[in-house]
Amino acid sequence: MTGATRMKGATRLICIVVLLALVLAPLGLPPFAMTLLTEAVILGLFAMSLDLMFGYTRLVSFGHAAAYGFGAYASGWLLLHTGMPLLFAVFAAGLLTGVLAIGIGWMCTLATGVSFSMLTLALAQLLYAISFKWTSVTGGSDGLAGIPRTIGPFGFAALSSKAGFYYLALGCLVGGFLVCFALVRSPFGAVLRGIRENESKTTALGYNTRLYKIAVVAISYGLGGLAGALYAPFAGFANTELLFWLLSGQVLIMVIVGGAGTLIGPVLGAAFFMLMEHQLSAWTEAWALYFGLIFIAFVLFAPEGIWGLATRLRRAHPRP
Amino acid sequence: MSTFGLLLSQFADALSQSALLFFLGVGLTLIFGLMRIVNFAHGALYMLGAFVGYSLAHWSGNYWVALAGAPMLVGLFGVAFEFSILRRLYRRDAHAFLMVTFGLALVLGEAVRLTWGSDALKVAAPPALSGVIFLLDEPFPVYRLFLAATGIVVAVAIWQFLERSRLGLLIRATSQNAEMANALGVDIKLIRSCVFGIGCGLAALGGVLAAPLVTASNGMAATVIIDAFVIVIIGGMGSFLGSLIGALLIGFVQVFGNYYAPDFALAFMYLVMLVVLVVRPGGLLGKEA
Numbered sequence: 014m015t016g017a018t019r020m021k022g023a024t025r026l027i028c029i030v031v032l033l034a035l036v037l038a039p040l041g042l043p044p045f046a047m048t049l050l051t052e053a054v055i056l057g058l059f060a061m062s063l064d065l066m067f068g069y070t071r072l073v074s075f076g077h078a079a080a081y082g083f084g085a086y087a088s089g090w091l092l093l094h095t096g097m098p099l100l101f102a103v104f105a106a107g108l109l110t111g112v113l114a115i116g117i118g119w120m121c122t123l124a125t126g127v128s129f130s131m132l133t134l135a136l137a138q139l140l141y142a143i144s145f146k147w148t149s150v151t152g153g154s155d156g157l158a159g160i161p162r163t164i165g166p167f168g169f170a171a172l173s174s175k176a177g178f179y180y181l182a183l184g185c186l187v188g189g190f191l192v193c194f195a196l197v198r199s200p201f202g203a204v205l206r207g208i209r210e211n212e213s214k215t216t217a218l219g220y221n222t223r224l225y226k227i228a229v230v231a232i233s234y235g236l237g238g239l240a241g242a243l244y245a246p247f248a249g250f251a252n253t254e255l256l257f258w259l260l261s262g263q264v265l266i267m268v269i270v271g272g273a274g275t276l277i278g279p280v281l282g283a284a285f286f287m288l289m290e291h292q293l294s295a296w297t298e299a300w301a302l303y304f305g306l307i308f309i310a311f312v313l314f315a316p317e318g319i320w321g322l323a324t325r326l327r328r329a330h331p332r333p
Numbered sequence: 334m335s336t337f338g339l340l341l342s343q344f345a346d347a348l349s350q351s352a353l354l355f356f357l358g359v360g361l362t363l364i365f366g367l368m369r370i371v372n373f374a375h376g377a378l379y380m381l382g383a384f385v386g387y388s389l390a391h392w393s394g395n396y397w398v399a400l401a402g403a404p405m406l407v408g409l410f411g412v413a414f415e416f417s418i419l420r421r422l423y424r425r426d427a428h429a430f431l432m433v434t435f436g437l438a439l440v441l442g443e444a445v446r447l448t449w450g451s452d453a454l455k456v457a458a459p460p461a462l463s464g465v466i467f468l469l470d471e472p473f474p475v476y477r478l479f480l481a482a483t484g485i486v487v488a489v490a491i492w493q494f495l496e497r498s499r500l501g502l503l504i505r506a507t508s509q510n511a512e513m514a515n516a517l518g519v520d521i522k523l524i525r526s527c528v529f530g531i532g533c534g535l536a537a538l539g540g541v542l543a544a545p546l547v548t549a550s551n552g553m554a555a556t557v558i559i560d561a562f563v564i565v566i567i568g569g570m571g572s573f574l575g576s577l578i579g580a581l582l583i584g585f586v587q588v589f590g591n592y593y594a595p596d597f598a599l600a601f602m603y604l605v606m607l608v609v610l611v612v613r614p615g616g617l618l619g620k621e622a
């Protein structure tokens with residue numbers, strides 16, 4: 014059993030230190046770095062949500078952008094047209110995505126394996142096509158622009174500032190992590206791992222695996238939707254690119270690069286992805302070339318991802 | 334202008350579109366059938382074919398040289414990639430391939446941009462094919478008819494190759510049961526290299542054939558890969574006949590959809606895919622449920 018299912022003392026210490034650093038970050042970092050960090054936190058939540066499906070249940074979603082994009086459009090629309098305060102809009106959008114995902118989960122779990130992946134892809138592309146054409150709601154190819162961070166009546170004014178929004182995103186990431194962590198350690202999580210290792214055996218043990226799979230799809234998409242819902246007011250816009258399959262591919266890579274089935278790994282993967290993209294694009298125009306080479310090198314030399322690599326290094330060099 | 338003439342020209346148009354899609358889909362499905370690899374780089378290889386074709390046509394002044402040369406060069410590149418990288422991964426999880434081919438797609442996309450620049454490049458069709466022909470008083474580009482004909486010829490050729498030739502037999506045997514084929518003395522490593530090369534070559538053939546129609550551009554990879562996926566999924570991953578049916582279905586949906594309901598054309602393609610998958614989760618001719 015890998016990773017976060019049982020946290021070791023050292024791991025817990027590192028996590029606390031990192032979390033503390035993240036909480037204190039707005040005090041020391043320049044505004045530009047804060048923007049990057051906020052985006053990394055949002056993407057981290059997105060990647061973590063996929064890990065629940067990919068890492069723990071081996072349900073490979075090829076269309077996770079559907080969750081992100083739908084969440085972004087939903088929160089963007091709510092903020093633009095209903096005057097709903099930021100906090101409510103974000104959570105409502107996450108919830109809406111989760112509810113929608115019950116339908117998606119029901120449909121996709123008709124199939125298994127590669128066909129499951131392809132169904133998630135088909136549904137995501139369908140949403141993409143709709144977002145292009147349903148101009149009155151989605152703004153078509155322009156997307157939704159000028160999404161405000163509406164301050165609610167209860168005085169959450171601080172959330173709309175740069176640092177405040179960062180804390181909102183960080184809170185969602187930590188909250189999301191705690192939910193996922195509790196989930197994978199619960200009996201529910203044990204069934205998910207059973208599905209991952211051997212679905213027919215799990216069915217034979219008397220579990221209705223289809224219901225479990227639909228549930229995990231709904232939770233995973235809900236959290237992914239929450240990440241998207243944060244992105245819209247963060248960036249101030251939502252466009253069709255957030256629903257495009259390329260994002261689905263990228264988030265899958267983040268999970269794999271970080272280390273699937275560890276929850277924290279994918280967050281690191283997302284941060285790594287962001288950092289690489291940013292550093293390489295500042296350094297060379299041909300960043301995608303090096304980016305691609307790094308992926309290939311990862312597969313060849315570090316198949317368990319960043320988190321797995323770190324664990325392996327620690328085992329190889331135990332402290333005296 | 335007769336309605337029938339219009340329909341006929343649309344029919345020919347859809348057929349030529351299907352041919353292009355078929356070149357992509359059949360390579361993808363052959364590779365999947367044999368190695369269980371979902372090749373994310375297929376769109377990039379299609380693009381590479383178009384650009385290599387541009388250079389060959391430019392250098393030799395002859396489109397036919399490009400048409401023959403580009404698929405071969407890209408095919409050789411595919412063999413080299415399989416030999417140097419993919420070969421190390423067959424014992425690993427399927428997602429290793431996903432990442433490697435995604436990485437390859439990024440590398441190729443950027444390499445193409447560095448080599449040929451960001452501008453779309455025009456590849457001229459040969460003079461014999463650049464005119465217009467009248468189908469029942471309806472003007473129709475000769476080049477598209479040529480495409481449709483090439484599609485039919487290539488489809489028949491691949492079918493005959495798979496069914497009649499020795500290599501085709503070994504490919505089918507390896508797809509069905511690689512371990513058994515290996516035990517019977519088939520060099521499955523060689524078969525895999527060959528098939529990956531053939532798949533890449535077919536993608537490049539699609540690219541070089543598409544170049545005179547759509548110009549060779551950096552963006553052509555991203556749009557086309559998803560079409561190729563849709564075709565293969567509809568037909569059933571790994572099924573040759575399935576990829577042919579999928580290509581025809583999507584070609585016709587695209588062309589007729591664009592003409593009669595342009596607002597819904599894009600959604601229509603995914604709806605077809607969705608309906609097929611819900612009814613038959615493994616695709617029309619796929620084996621797995």
